[in-house]
Amino acid sequence: MDGDGLTVVGASLAGLRAVEAARKAGYPGRVTLIGAEEHLPYDRPPLSKQFLGAAEPADPVFRDERALRDELGVELRLGQAATAIDTRARAIGLDGSEVPYEALVIATGASARTVPGFERLEGACTLRTLDDARQVRRALDAGARTVVIGAGFIGSEVASSARARGLPVTLVEAAPVPLARSVGSEMGKLLAELHVQAGTDLRLGVGVAGLDGDGAVRGVILTDGTKVAADLVVVGIGASPGTGWLQDSGIDLDTRDGGVLCDSTLATSVPGVYAAGDVCHWVSELFGRRLRLEHWTSAAEQGALAARNALAPETAKAYDTVPYFWSDWYDSRIQFVGEPAADEITVVDHQWEAGKLLALYRTGDRLTGALTVNRPALVMKFRRMIADRTSWSRAVEFGREKTKP
Ligand SMILES: Cc1cc2nc3c(=O)[nH]c(=O)nc-3n(C[C@H](O)[C@H](O)[C@H](O)COP(=O)(O)OP(=O)(O)OC[C@H]3O[C@@H](n4cnc5c(N)ncnc54)[C@H](O)[C@@H]3O)c2cc1C
Numbered sequence: 001m002d003g004d005g006l007t008v009v010g011a012s013l014a015g016l017r018a019v020e021a022a023r024k025a026g027y028p029g030r031v032t033l034i035g036a037e038e039h040l041p042y043d044r045p046p047l048s049k050q051f052l053g054a055a056e057p058a059d060p061v062f063r064d065e066r067a068l069r070d071e072l073g074v075e076l077r078l079g080q081a082a083t084a085i086d087t088r089a090r091a092i093g094l095d096g097s098e099v100p101y102e103a104l105v106i107a108t109g110a111s112a113r114t115v116p117g118f119e120r121l122e123g124a125c126t127l128r129t130l131d132d133a134r135q136v137r138r139a140l141d142a143g144a145r146t147v148v149i150g151a152g153f154i155g156s157e158v159a160s161s162a163r164a165r166g167l168p169v170t171l172v173e174a175a176p177v178p179l180a181r182s183v184g185s186e187m188g189k190l191l192a193e194l195h196v197q198a199g200t201d202l203r204l205g206v207g208v209a210g211l212d213g214d215g216a217v218r219g220v221i222l223t224d225g226t227k228v229a230a231d232l233v234v235v236g237i238g239a240s241p242g243t244g245w246l247q248d249s250g251i252d253l254d255t256r257d258g259g260v261l262c263d264s265t266l267a268t269s270v271p272g273v274y275a276a277g278d279v280c281h282w283v284s285e286l287f288g289r290r291l292r293l294e295h296w297t298s299a300a301e302q303g304a305l306a307a308r309n310a311l312a313p314e315t316a317k318a319y320d321t322v323p324y325f326w327s328d329w330y331d332s333r334i335q336f337v338g339e340p341a342a343d344e345i346t347v348v349d350h351q352w353e354a355g356k357l358l359a360l361y362r363t364g365d366r367l368t369g370a371l372t373v374n375r376p377a378l379v380m381k382f383r384r385m386i387a388d389r390t391s392w393s394r395a396v397e398f399g400r401e402k403t404k405p
Contacts, residue, residue, distance in 0.1 A: 004030065004100040006311060007092060009082045010107030010242070011035025013043070013296065014277030016062055017303030018105045019074050027311050031074050032099055034092065036081035036108075039130055040065055045296055047133035048154050049328050052140055052161035060130065082108070085249045087270045103310035106246070106260055106268070106275040107303055110239035110294060115149065117210055123217035124233045127154055136234060140165055144232035147171075147220045149208050151178035151195070153327040155236030159200045160329045170201040170228045172208060172220065182325075184340045187359055187371050191334065193352065198330045203228075239294060241279045254281050259292050264318035266306040274310040276302035285320050286387070287339055287368075295325040322386045324379075331355065333376060337383040338369030345369075346396060349403035358403055360395055367395035378402055 006022050008015045011033050019031050035041070042060040051057040068074045077094065084093030085104075092099045112126035123144075125135050136158065140146070146162045148155045151173035162169045179188035195202045207223040211233060219229040241259035252261040252269040260275040262268055262282040268275055275282075277299035281292040293299075302319055309316035326335045332355055342361035349358040358378065361369030367390050370382035381402075385395055 004090065004102040005032065006030070006103045006105070006307060007032045007034065007099055007101035008105045008107055008307070009034045009092060010109055010277070010279070011037065011041050011076070011078060012107065012109055012277075012299075013041065013062075014107035014109070014279075014299040014303030014306070015105070016041040017300050018107060018276060018307035019068075019072060021304035021307040022311060023072050025308055025311060029102075031072070032077060032101075033068075033074050034077040034080060034082055034094065034099060036079070037129065038079040040068065040076075040078070042130055044128070047130065048127055048157035049161065051133050052137055052158065054165050057137070082245050084245060085251070087250050087273065090272065102272065103307075104273045105303070105306045105310055106243075106251075106273065106279060107277050107299075107306075108242035108245075108279050109299075110241050110278040112235065112239050113237050114235050115208055115211065115237070118235060121211055121213045121217040121233075122215060123213070123231055124211055124235065126235050127158060128239065136232065139232040140167065142231070143167060145230050146232045146234065147228050147230040148234045148236055149220065150236035150238070151192070151202070151204075152236055152238065153179070153182065153325070155234065156195065156329050157327060158234045158236065159195065160198065163198050163200055163330065168201070170203060170220075170230070171195060172203045172206060172222065172228070174205070174207040176205040178204065182340055183336055183371050184342065184345055184361070186345055187340075190347075190350070190357065190359075191329070191373075194329050194332055197352075239278065241292075243279060254292070257292070261290070264320065265309050265316040266302060266319055267309065267313070267316065272310065272313075274306040276306035280306075282319055285318055286322065291323070293323050293325075295323060297321075297324045322383045324383060332373050334371070334373050335376065335379040336369065336371050337379055338367075338386045339363070340369055342368055348396065348399040356403075358399055360392075360399055362392045365392050366390070367392055370395075370399075375403075 008018045080094045112128040147170045159169045159171045177185045177188040209221045212219040243258045259281045264283040278294045344362040357373035359371040372379040
């Protein structure tokens with residue numbers, strides 16, 4: 001590769017892993033990391049967990065600036081959003097300047113969706129960035145009555161953090177069951193019990209008609225006409241891939257959510273351009289279809305692989321690890337491996353008094369997913385079994401053996 005080197009757009013988890021992997025692979029050329037946020041790359045999972053607790057939060061930054069610039073030799077362009085790309089000239093447009101590339105990794109992640117009226121009201125937040133988390137934390141420090149819109153993983157964690165401080169929380173979810181997309185409706189219904197047990201006021205099957213307030217938020221008006229008073233409203237209704245800057249670039253984007261379409265090696269439709277992390281739809285050979293995940297582990301793994309593949313396309317490898325995510329609710333660690341769409345889900349072990357759950361997911365005659373609560377060692381065994389295409393009967397037998405009282 002010539003002097004234009006590797007450029008990575010998006011300075012978060014996938015982007016950081018990309019530049020680290022390039023150096024680890026011995027790449028000696030120029031490496032540039034472009035990020036829209038002013039912050040150094042930082043870790044997002046703590047933002048809805050420890051960062052919102054009563055204790056002084058730890059700094060979520062992964063590496064300090066000296067380590068990035070001097071040890072890794074990365075040219076940092078922080079606080080500068082990529083606004084355009086010229087794939088023929090191989091150059092990224094920033095406001096007022098251009099960064100050339102020979103190989104490019106797109107790692108622009110996703111940004112939080114909001115509800116109408118949200119922008120005008122103080123105390124109405126999303127939770128995607130460090131700045132968002134600081135705003136939520138300040139409100140919790142002040143003892144806010146909180147309404148969380150959306151009982152997905154981030155919304156559920158915000159509710160957990162507020163309840164851990166003993167604050168009142170209402171969690172509103174438009175679907176009849178939370179988390180149907182992530183773990184299936186049956187298991188979503190089971191996990192919802194954790195909210196109820198912890199004293200969160202869970203409102204299922206009701207939408208949000210609007211936010212009430214004048215300058216500052218005063219509450220949330222639900223579609224059934226009820227108004228729930230609040231000093232803090234956190235909107236957690238999902239995120240959209242950060243690809244506004246790629247419109248009309250010639251890089252194929254998904255027609256539904258605008259994510260970047262990649263093959264199994266994370267290559268986009270344009271030579272030299274790869275994508276990784278929350279922004280990326282890739283072809284999973286294991287599951288035989290395209291997936292886009294918003295999971296820490298896949299963003300980290302894909303960032304590293306995208307850089308290696310971009311620097312050595314002739315030996316590019318497929319990304320084919322089993323999806324994995326975790327989420328912390330109250331005192332429970334929820335973990336899921338594999339794919340939630342299944343022919344059958346079997347609850348192998350369910351002891352809420354002991355805070356434990358194991359459910360297995362079958363597609364055809366194979367194990368394709370596993371959900372656990374407070375069983376961290378076990379879930380990783382099932383991750384390996386899914387990768388090994390283990391039969392359903394063997395997986396259930398193993399699960400029963402391991403959870404025997
Ligand atoms: C609060 C929170 C809690 C989470 N908890 C968990 C968890 O418990 N378990 C789990 O598995 N996952 C969790 N996740 C998900 C995980 O953090 C994400 O999957 C991961 O951060 C994705 O990394 P990424 O680098 O692909 O994208 P992102 O982290 O979204 O980063 C993308 C970066 O690109 C930048 N960017 C966007 N557009 C441009 C542009 N045009 N030019 C330059 N830069 C741009 C953005 O500013 C951002 O900094 C959580 C996420 C959040 C927000």
